[in-house]
Amino acid sequence: MSELLSFDIQPLLAGKGELPMLVQAPEPGLSLLESFAELKPRVDQHLLQCGGILFRGFRVGGVEAFREFAAAFGHPLLNYEFGSTPRSNVTSGVYTSTEYPAHQSIPLHNEQAYTLEWPMKIWFYSVIPAETGGETPIADSREIYRRVPARIRERFVAKGLMYVRNYGNGLDVAWEQVFNTEDRQAVEAYCRAHAIQCEWKDDGELRTRQICQAVACHPVTRDVVWFNQAHLFHISNLQPEVRESLLDVVDEEDLPRNVYYGDGTPIEDGLLDEIRGVLDDCTISFPWQQDDVLMLDNMLAAHARSPFTGKRKVVVAMADGYSASPMNAQ
Numbered sequence: 001m002s003e004l005l006s007f008d009i010q011p012l013l014a015g016k017g018e019l020p021m022l023v024q025a026p027e028p029g030l031s032l033l034e035s036f037a038e039l040k041p042r043v044d045q046h047l048l049q050c051g052g053i054l055f056r057g058f059r060v061g062g063v064e065a066f067r068e069f070a071a072a073f074g075h076p077l078l079n080y081e082f083g084s085t086p087r088s089n090v091t092s093g094v095y096t097s098t099e100y101p102a103h104q105s106i107p108l109h110n111e112q113a114y115t116l117e118w119p120m121k122i123w124f125y126s127v128i129p130a131e132t133g134g135e136t137p138i139a140d141s142r143e144i145y146r147r148v149p150a151r152i153r154e155r156f157v158a159k160g161l162m163y164v165r166n167y168g169n170g171l172d173v174a175w176e177q178v179f180n181t182e183d184r185q186a187v188e189a190y191c192r193a194h195a196i197q198c199e200w201k202d203d204g205e206l207r208t209r210q211i212c213q214a215v216a217c218h219p220v221t222r223d224v225v226w227f228n229q230a231h232l233f234h235i236s237n238l239q240p241e242v243r244e245s246l247l248d249v250v251d252e253e254d255l256p257r258n259v260y261y262g263d264g265t266p267i268e269d270g271l272l273d274e275i276r277g278v279l280d281d282c283t284i285s286f287p288w289q290q291d292d293v294l295m296l297d298n299m300l301a302a303h304a305r306s307p308f309t310g311k312r313k314v315v316v317a318m319a320d321g322y323s324a325s326p327m328n329a330q
Contacts, residue, residue: 007038008026009042017284019051020286020296022053023042023054023055023056031059032060033065033068033069040072040073048220051301052301054294063091063315066123070319075319075320076093077094079093095317096313097305102308103307105306105307107231107232107304108302110227110229113213114233116212117322120320120322121319122298122303122316123294123295123316123318124294125292125314127290129292133309134305134307134314135285135305136288136314137284138283140284140300141225141299142300144226144278144279144282145224145225147281153215156214156230160212161213162260162261163208164253164259165207165209165257166254167256168206169203171246175187184200187206191208195210207254212228214227218300227299230267231279236273298318
């Protein structure tokens, strides 16, 4: 086994900040899992500063070995509870990345920032890189917070955010998949335990509302970060023609997902456009290589997905769950 000092760590993109830091295997074919004991001190030293570390050039050894690597950091891997996008379970605690069509982009977001509970750590494993595109762009959530105009930050913090979701009806993920049950009482119990308002509609489908944070304070570093998915959930995220077609089919209150200020008043489209501009300016992108593993602190770094062609397989693991008090959602 190589000595600790042989695991050099440096910014992946010279001159563009520390996100992500790169740990390059010092010799071909070195096992990522077998190197864990020597890699963990590097993670402990750098992750909370840079927000993300890319392990490159290692032999991962497949999805099960990836699961073992992620779990080795000491936290049980999390199930994808109260998810907002379609995913499939690959093995215990490992999921496919969001199963949206290849031509679609997924905007920058922190995993499950539309809730009061989220993973603190998230790993991505590039099993098969796309033929073209398919990057997982990332961004520093601290930098996003700093760059969002103060008038928008203050408005969002003062009002909070209310996420409204309508499940199923062929328009979004079915509630049975989101809650991993077909038992209505189990759904209601989950919602009560997680400060989610729920109601069963006349058509038998489910609607939920939850008031959540616009920004958050990292429990370890105490950094304040931009931490919400307003720009993603809001109807203005849809292409105009899709938006119009959807509103021809359902009333606004029955949209698959939407977001309002915490008091239920509409969020101005123009403010969300400004936020999207900040996200674009903060985006960091690099092409995947086979067997790359990217580890992010989910509060310090947001992630996205670029359109792609060809076969692409990126799997995800999450751990170290954190719960915010509803009283502190801001």
